[in-house]
Amino acid sequence: MKVFITGASGYVGGVVAEHLLAAGHHVAALARSERAAERVGALGAEVVRGGLADLDVLRDAAAGADAVVHAAVDYAEPAMRAVEEPALDALLGALDGGRGFVYAGTALVYPDAVAGPPEEDGALDEGSPQVFKLLGERQVLAAGDVTATVLRGGLVHGRGGSALVLAMIGVSKQLGAAPYVGLGENLWSPVHVDDLARLYVAALERPVGGVFNAASRTLLRMRDLAEAVAELTGADRAPLDPEAAARAFGPLAGVLERNITLDPTRAERAFGWRTREVGLLEDVVRGSYRHLA
Template sequence: MKVFITGASGYIGGVVAEHLLAAGHHVAALARSAGAAERVGALGAEVVRGGLADLDVLRGAAAGADAVVHAAVDYAEPAMRAVEEPALGALLGALDGGRGFVYASTALVYPDAVAGPPAEDDAVDEGSPQVFKLHGERQVLAAGDVTATVLRGGLVHGRGGSALVSAMIAVSRRLGVAPYVEPGENLWSPVHVDDLARLYVAALERPVGGVFNAASRALPRVRDLAEAIAELTGADRGPLGADAAARAFGPLAGVLGRNITLDPTRAEEAFGWRTREVGVLEDVVRGSYRDLG
């Protein structure tokens, strides 16, 4: 089938596009710059020049596709919802006949998971630092003429990418300590980017509407991850102080102390999906992050 994807020049979207192409699908990818066009073209995707503000481009590309993946995001853009809402409207309005639409969301839409990994029907956090993702989810799920699938990803890692893991490595190198705040007993649900991409492909090939958590069943402590990063960088395994963490991570500092976990049962049952790639701790010490140490 022909899939139109936004965000294919980025980390997750690029790997999703790669897996779709490997599965024999035709991929058309939005590219707002010459550099983005070069990256998606190198994957083998058809280049569609434009950005999320180019609504006619989005409508035309979606209308010519059998399914759409929306993975484009700019977390540094404070008005991301104002950018995304009309873009989603254009994409969704061009689809009919139950065609598939997969929306990339995040585990950060849940509140701190102190009672264990949340399932999809559990409460969400209306004050989430990424609340625009909640609004985007609702807009997509309310569209009547598509099979809308929302994938809430955990801590994505692999291929030496991930903004958060890369930031933790950079802080550990710069400050010479493990990038966590005591006690570091809080848990995170990781997911390898290739495992996540396989779920996107499954959701497009066998569309099921609704919300699905995307994570492995491993639950490493943040301290474990931080100490693996310290081993990679040669840093001291002692933690950061709260003030140092705030200076080093800025808005991300609050994430370090949260339990960000997910129950992936629904995705496993609906799509027959299982994670199979290397875990995040091994990936940091002996895998794709070795060259970042």
């Protein structure tokens, strides 16, 4: 199968591309810079030069593919929706015949999961800090000529990556504290990036339309994660005060007190998928983040 992927020079997209290539698929990857082209080329992917604003490039690449993965994202771009909407139109408009389209969603489109893991078809948070993801999901699912799959990932970790985990480690080293606020009893659902990538491959090889939560079955207290980070960095286990957290984390600060939990049953049943990689706490203390101590 020939798969066109955006975001293959990034964290999740790069691992997805790697797993697709390992499974024997041909991968064509969008690369907007020379550095990105070098990275995806080193993976063994065909380099497609251009960015999300290059709509003709997107159309041509999607038209020549059997399936598309859209994993490109710039969280620092305040106008991300304005960038992504026409890009999705171009990609989706070039597909027909029920070809697969997998969209990289996020658990942050859900309201706070204080009452337990939300269902895929339940209420969403219209005020999400990543509302462009919610709007992107709806755009993809409304497309009529594709098999559209949205994968809402939990707290992605592994391979020494993840914006939030890296931010927590950096803040802990900077302030000498465990990077959480309050009691830290709020729960998160992590997912290892290699487990997540395997789900992408399964969703492309056996396309099933709809929304699927992507997470391990381990529910992790924020305090436990923050204290693992403190153990890694040699920091004190005391929490941050809210003002210090707001200054240190910026727009990520609000996430620290959220309950972000997911039930992966639907994905497990649809794709025969199970997580099997190392858990987040072990990964932080003894795994891929050890070099950051």
